[in-house]
Amino acid sequence: MRILHILDHSLPLHSGYTFRTLSILKEQRALGWETCHLTSEKQTGCTVPE
Known part of the structure; x- marks a missing residue:
């Protein structure tokens, strides 16, 4: 089973x-x-290189 958590x-x-x-x-x-897992734009403190 695959589950997406928002x-x-x-x-x-x-x-x-x-x-x-x-x-x-x-x-x-x-x-x-x-x-x-997908977080909203409220998530801070993490960056992903572009």
């Missing part, structure tokens, strides 16, 4: 939201599900 923000930001999401992702991967 997130407001994620790690390295620390909040209850990010840690709950991480827990869900770990459990889904333990079931053998393939997860992909």
Whole structure:
């Protein structure tokens, strides 16, 4: 199974939201599900070279 998660923000930001999401992702991967993650433009602290 493939799952796309659309997130407001994620790690390295620390909040209850990010840690709950991480827990869900770990459990889904333990079931053998393939997860992909897309964060909103609110996500800061990460850059990707162009």
